[in-house]
Amino acid sequence: MTAVASARPPRRARHRRKLAPTNQLPTHLATxxxxxxxxxxxxxxxxxxxxxxxxxxxxxxxxxxxxxxxxxxxxxxxxxxxxxxxxxxxxxxxxxxxxxxxxxxxxxxxxxxxxxxxxxxxxxxxxxxxxxxxxxxxxxxxxxxxxxxxxxxxxxxxxxxxxxxxxxxxxxxxxxxxxxxxxxxxxxxxxxxxxxxxxxxxxxxxxxxxxxxxxxxxxxxxxxxxxxxxxxxxxxxxxxxxxxxxxxxxxxxxxxxxxxxxxxxxxxxxxxxxxxxxxxxxxxxxxxxxxxxxxxxxxxxxxxxxxxxxxxxxxxxxxxxxxQLELPARFEIVQREPMIIIDGAHNPAAASVVAETLFEDFATNEPPVLVIGANKPRDPLEFFNALRGPQFSRVIATAADWPRAIPADELGQTLKNSGAQVEVSPTVPEAIDQAIQLAGDGGTILVAGSLYVASEARSQLLGTSR
Incomplete structure (x- = not known):
């Protein structure tokens, strides 16, 4: 087994290929x-x-x-x-x-x-x-x-x-x-x-x-x-x-x-x-x-x-x-009262381990509230079932501001077919506000379904995005 790490190299000298003239002018980005x-x-x-x-x-x-x-x-x-x-x-x-x-x-x-x-x-x-x-x-x-x-x-x-x-x-x-x-x-x-x-x-x-x-x-x-x-x-x-x-x-x-x-x-x-x-x-x-x-x-x-x-x-x-490890949007607790957990899980395998962590390591007397969004071409019902969707007290279907996002009303209708108690909120910020009202100070909220939903949730709750 041979080590491949070495001492720090000197700052690189540029060896960019000498470019022949072109009909297009290069773009200069100043800001x-x-x-x-x-x-x-x-x-x-x-x-x-x-x-x-x-x-x-x-x-x-x-x-x-x-x-x-x-x-x-x-x-x-x-x-x-x-x-x-x-x-x-x-x-x-x-x-x-x-x-x-x-x-x-x-x-x-x-x-x-x-x-x-x-x-x-x-x-x-x-x-x-x-x-x-x-x-x-x-x-x-x-x-x-x-x-x-x-x-x-x-x-x-x-x-x-x-x-x-x-x-x-x-x-x-x-x-x-x-x-x-x-x-x-x-x-x-x-x-x-x-x-x-x-x-x-x-x-x-x-x-x-x-x-x-x-x-x-x-x-x-x-x-x-x-x-x-x-x-x-x-x-x-x-x-x-x-x-x-x-x-x-x-x-x-x-x-x-x-x-x-x-x-x-x-x-x-x-x-x-x-x-x-x-x-x-x-x-x-x-x-x-x-x-x-x-x-x-x-x-x-x-x-x-x-x-x-x-x-x-x-x-x-x-x-x-x-x-010093920090893992943004990986079962990340961003608020305590109510407890709000954000996870970028977006496929059934990831949903399964998030559900295991939530319902076993963070089990509470009151079932949690779920804020969920999903992207095409994924099967949201398969993800929802892997997440143990029916175990949530309330499910709020939403959609990130993203071209592939499944519209909130379409997602909500799909999830209602699972027997869960589902509400629809058109945007992630509105869904978060609604979830906080439903959960109360002592409740738990999970936000999941896509990294784009997670990003918008973090932006609202932590002020991270621009």
Whole structure:
């Protein structure tokens, strides 16, 4: 097992390809407002998932864009994270673990919870508006040549991903933690040969794009593995694990076989957990987050960090990293009277573990109130049943301000067919206000169904969005 982390590199000298003249003038972005408006002009797949117009998968534009920038993504060792659920939490944990050793860590994630800046972070802190504007401006400057080379404009996600890779290289971070947007093989992030490739799990999500079977999903997600990758596999299905292991790799660790959670106990304010990896045990590590399932994400993150360094991390370092852990919109308690919990769960598997945490770890005499929104093309009733919908005292169907949101009245009618007591509130802020009135000071409210609903709820209750 060879360590891949190294001493801090010098600040990168720019090696951008010398570009021939083009008929299109480069765009100069001078302000944050100009940068965000320019970004919104690009096609955003996140707004159109499940639609009829789907282009064939290709990394042509992304490779062209990165080539114009001098391929900055190749200059920094990377950990690439994919999986149906838990990849966002695992990525944030990984950043904290590596940062606790004294290294600077860049991370790219999607979608954003509060502001678009959140997609590009250093040490789990979003870059500021000035930095964001500069990062996008450098992409805007080379975009005409990408269009000339490929005949197409880069997408929203490609622009953001390229901006992140370019910014991290210019900032001379030591390590990149890169979260896949969707799938793996054809995801725009997949222009790196990651030293560590993490697959948290394989489940039935986005099947219309990366399915239709779990075997297809496993093939797609394992596309992030390269010959130099140490694979951390969290999927326990033997059939799917064989697909992952079948990709050419440097080394591979499997959950239950090489790394695992040994003890997972409820504690005040979180969990008390014991882990094991091929390097040894870590005992009584406190996780300041809710949900037994987060211990599995933490075990995956610890295994990935130790694979990256090629050695065991000191348990004190792990404890220090997790002491500062924050997971926005992951069973996040944002208010106490009434207790309001926000979770971005949006598929049945995620709904199931949220329900387990709510009804077992946070059980109360009075049933909670649910505020729920959902996006097309998902089946909201399947999600609702996994969330134990009929156990809520009242259900408020709502819709985020998002193109794929299922209209609140349509969602409400669907959920009424389940036998639940359902009310309809057209917007998330109105739904939150209504839920607070119904719950009273001593009640509990869960907000779930999509990250976009979670984002709007956090904006109202915490003032986080702009």
């Amino acid at each position: 944050y407002a100009e940068a965000t408006l320019w970004l919104q002009e690009h096609y955003n797949l996140e707004q159109h998932l499940g639609g009829s117009a789907a282009e064939p998968p290709s990394l042509q534009r992304m490779h062209a864009l990165m080539g114009m920038l001098g391929n900055p993504q190749r200059e920094i060792p990377a950990i690439h994270v994919t999986g149906t659920n838990g990849k966002g939490s695992t990525s944030r944990m990984l950043v904290g673990l590596i940062a606790a050793t004294g290294l600077d860590v860049g991370s790219y994630t999607s979608p954003h919870i509060d502001t678009v800046n959140d997609r590009i972070m250093i040490a789990n802190q979003a870059i500021d508006d000035v930095s964001f504007t500069q990062a996008l401006s450098e992409i805007a400057e080379v975009e005409p040549w990408v269009i000339e080379a490929t005949g197409e404009r880069p997408s929203y996600f490609e622009v953001m991903c390229a901006a992140a890779y370019n910014w991290f290289a210019a900032s001379a971070v030591d390590v990149n933690v890169i979260e896949v947007g969707m799938g793996g093989k054809w995801d725009a992030t997949n222009v790196i040969d990651a030293e560590v490739a993490v697959i948290t799990n394989i489940g039935p999500d986005h099947m219309e794009i990366i399915g239709p079977t779990l075997t297809d999903v496993a093939e797609e997600k394992s596309g992030i593995i390269s010959a130099q990758s140490h694979v951390i596999n969290g999927e326990t299905s033997e059939q799917l694990a064989e697909i992952i292991a079948g990709k050419q790799h440097r080394d591979i660790w499997h959950r239950h076989q090489h790394f695992d959670v040994l003890e997972n106990r409820l504690a005040v304010g979180g969990r008390l957990v014991d882990f094991v990896t091929p390097f040894g045990r870590h005992e009584e590590v406190f996780l300041p987050v809710n949900g037994a399932y987060q211990a599995q994400n933490a075990a995956t993150a610890v295994a990935a960090a130790e694979a990256f360094f090629g050695r065991q991390l000191d348990t004190a370092v792990i404890s220090e990293a997790f002491h």
